[in-house]
Amino acid sequence: MTKPRIHVLALGGTIATRPDAAGAMQMGLGADDLVAAVPTLGKIAEIEAETVSRVGSHSLSFDQIHALASRIRALEADGIVVTQGTDTLEETGFLLDLLLDLDVPVVVTAAMRNPALTSPDGPGNLLAAVRVATDPWVRTHAKALGVMAVMLDEVYAAADVLKVHPTRINAFASTQTGPLAALVEDRVVPLSLPVRDAxxxxxxxxxxxxxxxxxxxxxxxxxxxxxxxxxxxxxxxxxxxxxxxxxxxxxxxxxxxxxxxxxxxxxxxxxxxxxxxxxxxxxxxxxxxxxxxxxxxxxxxxxxxxxxxxxxxxxxxxxxxxxxxxxxxxxxxxxxxxx
CATH class of the missing domain: 3.40.50.40 (Rossmann fold)
Structure with a gap:
């Protein structure tokens, strides 16, 4: 059976940091590094990794996200996963949702704990994002779901998700609507479809x-x-x-x-x-x-x-x-x- 083709686009952020000589976390890891940290990815998808930038999301611009949307439109893949920082994920994900109208899943993910800490969440979030992008229910409803954010084994609509805490690992929530799906074991459990009229x-x-x-x-x-x-x-x-x-x-x-x-x-x-x-x-x-x-x-x-x-x-x-x-x-x- 042919595995889905998932294109991972890395922008930077906590998920892509590494310590410098003084121990401070600096941007540095690229898409290949992120994928290599999760060997399980190769079992569920054909992964193509591309480093777009090494910029913290606090320094991203509207122009960069417009360029990212253009790059995503040009890709031939069964699903797209974008990794970035959490500081502006609620904004960049929403902008991508406004700009993209695709038949394949587009998922944004990130990390709250940097790779130097015990139990960093970046690898788990990347694995969850790829699972979501390859899931049959998600692929069937990709256009209805729009751009999604995946954090801590929950799936959120980009139009609704908010960062509700500056540092906690469970920093993201959709306070008005709740999650679209949850990840349990190796499964994506559907919970709802978003209202997309607006x-x-x-x-x-x-x-x-x-x-x-x-x-x-x-x-x-x-x-x-x-x-x-x-x-x-x-x-x-x-x-x-x-x-x-x-x-x-x-x-x-x-x-x-x-x-x-x-x-x-x-x-x-x-x-x-x-x-x-x-x-x-x-x-x-x-x-x-x-x-x-x-x-x-x-x-x-x-x-x-x-x-x-x-x-x-x-x-x-x-x-x-x-x-x-x-x-x-x-x-x-x-x-x-x-x-």
Whole structure:
């Protein structure tokens, strides 16, 4: 029986570190090193290993992920596994999900424990990712599942997964939806299929997006008694400090401090400004509360409602929309599908 062909693309991150002379962990391992550390891989798949970069995910760029998506589209394989750092996996995985619409599984994985520690999780996560990419149920439902993240024997939808702890080995979760599948022994146990309507809407609007000009998006966190001084600085600058859009991590179901509301309304007139829940997820309110900083007033004033998207993912989506040249009505349509 022919084994599935799995292409492993390595970007760097904790999974690919090794100690320097002083004992500090540095980027250095490539895809071949990662594969060699898991001899079992050859029993379940034909592995092709490719080192894309040796960069920590905290230093990755939108341009690099667009280039990675182009590379993935060009591959002839039965499944793709991307290894990277955990710092931005929730963002890069979501961006890949927006850019890729493939009939084969695409899995992103990483490690929380570096290779110098006792029981590093990188080899186990890589093995689990390859098992997922070769699994018959996953391959049958690859398009419906979209890009997946595999960490600690659980499978998550890239659109939903979050890094919920900075250091623990169980740092990833899909707090709104739960995992899509779990790995038990050598099996992938299906649990659910994700709701993909919002991704489908975004892809339809984005079309066959080619990597365009970078479109920086500011991330503005609302908090107790926030006066909005950073927004004032953006509005005062002729070039808006280089930003083309903004995501506002709002309180509760979509509220901002009253003292900052007028400034945020002016920001929305100057550039696309998306409201997203600082709580990290869950559909926003649309028509419950009144008052100048309520969801009713903010929506009426022109702020774009980001729905259940975490602010980090809302920023990824807005940057992708702007890079693709979408106008304001199209951007509103894309985000409306998330609420």
């Amino acid at each position: 991704i489908v809407t975004a892809r339809r609007r984005l079309g066959n997006t080619v990597p365009g000009k970078a479109s920086p998006v500011a991330l503005l966190w609302m908090a107790l008694d926030e006066p909005g001084g950073l927004v004032e600085a953006m509005l005062a600058a002729p070039d808006r400090l280089g930003y083309r859009g903004a995501v506002i991590a709002a309180m509760g179901g979509g509220h901002t401090p009253e003292r900052a509301t007028d400034i945020l309304v002016r920001l929305a007139a100057a550039m696309p400004a998306v409201v997203s829940p600082r709580a990290g997820g869950g559909p926003l309110l649309e028509k419950t509360y009144g008052g100048p900083s309520s969801e009713i007033a903010l929506r009426k004033a022109g702020l774009i409602w980001g729905g259940r998207l975490h602010p980090l993912k809302a920023r990824v989506l807005l940057e992708t929309c702007l890079r693709a040249g979408l106008d304001r009505p199209a951007i509103i349509d894309v985000f409306a599908a998330w609420n």
